[in-house]
Amino acid sequence: MPQPPSPPDNVSPADSTLPSLTMRDEAGREWTALTGRWTALALSQPSTWDAVSTALRQVPHRDDRAWDLRAVDQLDHIGAQLLWNHWGRAWPAQIELDPPHKAVLEHVAEFTVDMPVEPPPTLGERFKAFSHRGPRALIVPRDFIGLIGQLILDVGRLIRAPHRAPWRDFSGHLYQFGATALPITALVGLLIGVVLAYLTSQQLRQYGAETFIVNILGLSLVRELGPVLAAVLIAGRSGSAITAQIGVMRVTDELDAMRVMGIPHGYRLVMPRVLALAIAMPLISLWTSMAALAGGMLAADAALDISPAYFLSALPRAVPLSNLVLATAKSAVFGILIALVGCYFGMKVKPNTESLGKGTTSSVVTSITIVILVDALFAVLFRGVGFR
Numbered sequence: 001m002p003q004p005p006s007p008p009d010n011v012s013p014a015d016s017t018l019p020s021l022t023m024r025d026e027a028g029r030e031w032t033a034l035t036g037r038w039t040a041l042a043l044s045q046p047s048t049w050d051a052v053s054t055a056l057r058q059v060p061h062r063d064d065r066a067w068d069l070r071a072v073d074q075l076d077h078i079g080a081q082l083l084w085n086h087w088g089r090a091w092p093a094q095i096e097l098d099p100p101h102k103a104v105l106e107h108v109a110e111f112t113v114d115m116p117v118e119p120p121p122t123l124g125e126r127f128k129a130f131s132h133r134g135p136r137a138l139i140v141p142r143d144f145i146g147l148i149g150q151l152i153l154d155v156g157r158l159i160r161a162p163h164r165a166p167w168r169d170f171s172g173h174l175y176q177f178g179a180t181a182l183p184i185t186a187l188v189g190l191l192i193g194v195v196l197a198y199l200t201s202q203q204l205r206q207y208g209a210e211t212f213i214v215n216i217l218g219l220s221l222v223r224e225l226g227p228v229l230a231a232v233l234i235a236g237r238s239g240s241a242i243t244a245q246i247g248v249m250r251v252t253d254e255l256d257a258m259r260v261m262g263i264p265h266g267y268r269l270v271m272p273r274v275l276a277l278a279i280a281m282p283l284i285s286l287w288t289s290m291a292a293l294a295g296g297m298l299a300a301d302a303a304l305d306i307s308p309a310y311f312l313s314a315l316p317r318a319v320p321l322s323n324l325v326l327a328t329a330k331s332a333v334f335g336i337l338i339a340l341v342g343c344y345f346g347m348k349v350k351p352n353t354e355s356l357g358k359g360t361t362s363s364v365v366t367s368i369t370i371v372i373l374v375d376a377l378f379a380v381l382f383r384g385v386g387f388r
Contacts, residue, residue, distance in 0.1 A: 019043060019052050019079065023059065029094070032059055033068040038079025056086045069097035080108040147344055150266040151274060157267065169272040177238045177273075178280030182287060185233055189288035192229060193221060193295030201303040210304040214311055217296040218319035226289030227327045228375050231334040233288075234281060235367035239342040242273055243363040246346025247356040255347075265347070274339040281335025282328040289327065322385050330378050334371050341367045 019036040036042065043049050059065070069075070084105065097105070121129070158165045197217060204210050246269060249255050258265060293315070300306040345363040349355050 017042060017073070018048060021052075021055050021059070029066050030060075031066045031068055033071060035071040035073075037074040038072055038082070039074050039076045040078040042074075043078060043082070052082070056082070059086070065092060066094035067092050067096070069095065069101055072097070072101060075101045075104050077104065077108055080104045084108050143348075144340070144344055147266070147270065147340060147347075151270060151340070154264075154267045154271040155275075158271065166268055166272050169268065170276055173273050173276035174280055176241070177234065177277050178284060181234060181237060181280075181284055184237070185230055185284055185288045186291040188233060189226065189229065189291035190295035192225065193217065193292035193297075194299045196220065196225075196292075197296035197299035198303055201300065205304065210306060211310075211314070213296075213300050213304060213306065214314040215318040217293065217300070218315050219323065221292045221296065222289050222319050222327055223323045224375070224379075226292055227285040227331045227334065228371065229292075230285040230288040230331065231281065231338065231371040231375075232368055234277070234284060234335070235338050235371060236364050238277065239338045239367040240360050240364050242339060242342030243346040243349070243360045244356070246343060247349035247359050250346070250349045251351050251353065251356060253351070270340075270343045273343060274336055277335035277339040278332050279335075281338070282331040285327060285331035285334075286324075320387075326378070326382055326385060330375065333374060333378075337370050337374065338367045341370060 017037050019034070019038045019042055021032055021034045024031050024033065043052065080101075089109070091109075197213065200213055200216050201210070204213055204216075246255075249269075255265060258268070297308050297311045300311060301308060342363050345359045345366070349359040
């Protein structure tokens with residue numbers, strides 16, 4: 001049996017404190033000799049740790065490699081763990097070391113546990129997980145459908161006893177959601193019409209089709225852009241206000257007080273807001289479309305020399321009346337959905353300010369998303385309506 005090499009005795013005192021290793025070939029066997037202090041303090045410097053890690057990676061992984069640890073001055077659990085991981089958490093074929101160092105390595109080997117690799121979930125486990133999470137994901141549609149059902153019951157109650165309806169709340173919401181929104185919707189619609197007319201005129205002038213700007217502006221603004229633009233503005237303006245109002249009532253325990261007094265939330269809070277937006281939204285949509293057409297008419301006169309008289313005379317021929325009916329019906333649906341979403345998230349607010357902010361944000365985002373989805377649904381269902 002080949003004898004292990006003698007410990008190196010030519011290490012200077014200044015270098016003996018730093019962990020290091022050397023490789024040599026003795027009697028046909030490759031040896032890796034370690035020197036210095038393999039402790040947490042010695043390895044705490046990043047440069048030392050990187051140097052030792054690089055040196056260990058350069059040691060070839062062979063089953064017959066021998067290790068000489070007799071020249072190691074000090075070995076703690078950090079150094080032992082570093083060596084044990086490098087050995088693949090198994091003892092090398094031959095090792096020479098002092099008894100204290102052996103005890104440290106044996107302690108590390110005893111308490112080092114390989115983390116088990118979890119197998120991928122089976123089909124049964126996936127189904128079990130879905131059975132726990134699936135019903136929770138259906139809570140939102142269930143509650144929203146329940147809110148719609150309660151609204152239908154409240155409307156029936158209103159029809160049976162109109163003298164007991166909250167008309168004062170309804171008129172206040174109608175003024176808040178409708179009259180106060182006219183300036184901002186008119187301004188945005190006017191600017192959208194001007195921009196769309198200028199961009200369209202640049203393309204129509206190249207083909208000598210300037211008169212078709214009436215068809216493009218009329219169909220796009222009356223049928224699509226007017227209702228959608230008004231709905232997005234109302235969702236950000238009135239939808240957030242609905243959620244904030246009901247959410248503040250939740251924070252201040254007014255909703256609980258109403259329940260104690262026997263005042264139904266749906267009849268006094270949800271129904272007036274939904275009916276107000278259902279009536280105000282078509283009017284705001286028509287108002288926005290008129291403002292956008294006015295802006296487009298002025299821009300067409302400036303860019304293409306199309307007089308307002310010709311624009312107004314050609315508009316009824318370019319845009320059939322069915323487009324106006326479709327836009328009005330679509331806007332009413334938008335108003336009902338925006339009010340329902342705002343009331344839903346307002347009812348779900350928890351009694352703290354953080355939940356109030358999150359609920360308002362979720363209400364606006366959800367309302368705008370639903371408006372776009374419903375508009376796409378209307379476009380698909382009525383794709384053959386309103387064209388000559």
